[in-house]
Amino acid sequence: MKYISLIILFLSFSTIQAQSGFNHITYKGGLTYEGAFNGEIGYEINKRYYNNWSLFFSGYSQKIDSSETINNWTTGLYYEPNIIASKNNFLNLKFGSSLGTNESEFIIDLIVGLEYNYAFSENMKFTIYFKNNRMFNSDIQYRHAILIGFKHRL
Numbered sequence: 001m002k003y004i005s006l007i008i009l010f011l012s013f014s015t016i017q018a019q020s021g022f023n024h025i026t027y028k029g030g031l032t033y034e035g036a037f038n039g040e041i042g043y044e045i046n047k048r049y050y051n052n053w054s055l056f057f058s059g060y061s062q063k064i065d066s067s068e069t070i071n072n073w074t075t076g077l078y079y080e081p082n083i084i085a086s087k088n089n090f091l092n093l094k095f096g097s098s099l100g101t102n103e104s105e106f107i108i109d110l111i112v113g114l115e116y117n118y119a120f121s122e123n124m125k126f127t128i129y130f131k132n133n134r135m136f137n138s139d140i141q142y143r144h145a146i147l148i149g150f151k152h153r154l
Contacts, residue, residue, distance in 0.1 A: 022046055026054065028129055028149030036062030036070070038145045042078075050082035050090060058098060060143070070139055072107060074100030080115065090117040094131070102138055109143075110134045117151065125151040 023046060029039040042056030060072040076098025084091040092115045099108045113131030120126060127150065133143040 022153045024125070024151040024153055026056070026127065026149060026151045028127060028147035030129075030145055030147035030149075032060070032062070032143055032145040034062055034140065034143070036060060038143075038147060040147060040149075044080075044151065050085050050092075052078075052080040052082075052092065054078040054080060054094075054096075056098070058100075062140075070102065072100060072102045072135075072138065074098035074107065074109065076109075076111070078111070083114075088119040090119075091115070092117070094129070105137055107138045108136045109138070123153045125153075127151055 024044040026040065026042040026044055028042075029037070032038050038058065038060045040056050040058045042054045044052050044054045046052050055077055056075065058072075058074045058076070060070070060074075062070045064070060076096055078094045078096035080092040080094045082090060082092050093113075094115050095110075095112045097108065097110050099106070101107060111131055111133050113129055115127060115129040118126045127148070129147040129149075131145050131147065133145075135141050135143060
């Protein structure tokens with residue numbers, strides 16, 4: 001009981017400030033509706049009122065059969081206006097675009113999604129991102145994914 005009281009006391013007086021004007025490195029990965037893997041690495045620039053810009057690199061890999069695999073490599077930009085902000089919870093609408101290659105052609109896509117962030121501490125945030133892509137000049141025209149990851153403050 002003594003240790004539980006100390007933990008509660010520590011958590012009561014610890015200060016946690018989530019996304020208050022700091023830039024982040026983001027790491028996210030997850031599965032798509034089609035059963036493929038999608039991963040992102042990005043640099044998030046936080047602006048006033050929790051509105052962010054993100055530069056990102058995304059990789060997508062889907063195994064069609066034993067001999068054929070679809071790989072997409074794109075880089076792009078998101079704008080992330082904040083919808084809901086509380087002490088440690090944030091919900092952002094994300095939209096943007098990316099361009100890159102599917103290893104044979106130039107591709108471009110439009111992206112819209114929702115991102116939930118929970119701040120564990122000043123330096124680390126947990127994120128869940130549901131994204132929808134509209135692909136142009138690609139074998140797959142629509143892509144839906146859930147990505148889970150972390151944001152680390154710089």
